[in-house]
Amino acid sequence: MANRRQFLxxxxxxxxxxxxxxxxxxxxxxxxxxxxxNQISFDxxxxxxxxxxxxxxxxxxxxxxxxxxxxxxxxSCPQPHLAKDAxxxxxxxxxxxxxxGLEQDTYVFEHGSIGRFSMFIVPVHAQNDQxxxxxxxxxxxxx
Numbered sequence: 001m002a003n004r005r006q007f008l009x010x011x012x013x014x015x016x017x018x019x020x021x022x023x024x025x026x027x028x029x030x031x032x033x034x035x036x037x038n039q040i041s042f043d044x045x046x047x048x049x050x051x052x053x054x055x056x057x058x059x060x061x062x063x064x065x066x067x068x069x070x071x072x073x074x075x076s077c078p079q080p081h082l083a084k085d086a087x088x089x090x091x092x093x094x095x096x097x098x099x100x101g102l103e104q105d106t107y108v109f110e111h112g113s114i115g116r117f118s119m120f121i122v123p124v125h126a127q128n129d130q131x132x133x134x135x136x137x138x139x140x141x142x143x
Contacts, residue, residue, distance in 0.1 A: 033115060034116050034117065034118070035114070035115050035116060037117050037118065037119055039117075040114060040117060041089070041142075042070065042072060042089060045067065045070045045091075045093055046070040047113075048067055048111065048114065049067050049068070049069065050066070050067065050068070051067060051111070051113070052064050052065065052066050052067075052111075053065050053066075053067060053110065053111045054109065054110040054111075055097075055102060055107040055109055055121070056107060056108040056109070056110065057105075057107060060100075063097055063099060063100070063102055064097060064098070065095035065096065065097040065134060066095060066096050066097070067094075067095055068094050068095065069092075069093070070092075070093050070094075071091060071094075072090065073091055073092060073137075073139075087141070088139050088141055088142070089138060089140055089142045091137075092135055092137045093135065093136045093138075094133060094135050095121065095133065095134045095135070095136075096131070096134075097132050097133075097134065098130055098131060099130060100129075101123060101126060101132045102121065102123065102132070102134065103123070104122045104123060105120070105121070106118050106119065106121075107119065121136050122134065122135050122136075
């Protein structure tokens with residue numbers, strides 16, 4: 001009988017504790033869902049210019065990166081409509097970060113308005129050990 005009583009007391013305590021936790025602590029669907037990068041258009045990134053994204057390395061603390069430029073790519077070949085990728089969405093993103101640099105790799109990114117997604121970035125310039133610039137380049141079918 002004591003085992004059953006202990007079980008019921010523990011379950012009641014756990015239920016009470018779960019009821020007291022804020023809902024956002026237990027369940028936050030918009031922030032935990034991992035979006036496909038194909039769901040995020042150039043216009044979405046353009047609207048977030050000047051805001052901070054978090055890049056999450058696998059074995060290091062998050063790195064804050066500010067989106068400083070979102071630019072559509074201009075095609076410079078004489079007959080761009082003949083190219084196999086003529087209908088693709090082409091753009092680049094330029095980020096600036098302070099602190100330790102990141103290697104060329106795919107990172108999970110988090111943004112308050114967009115959500116969570118994975119993106120490949122390349123370091124393109126470092127002013128010094130603490131100021132780094134990264135670029136993501138897209139050539140894909142339109143969203």
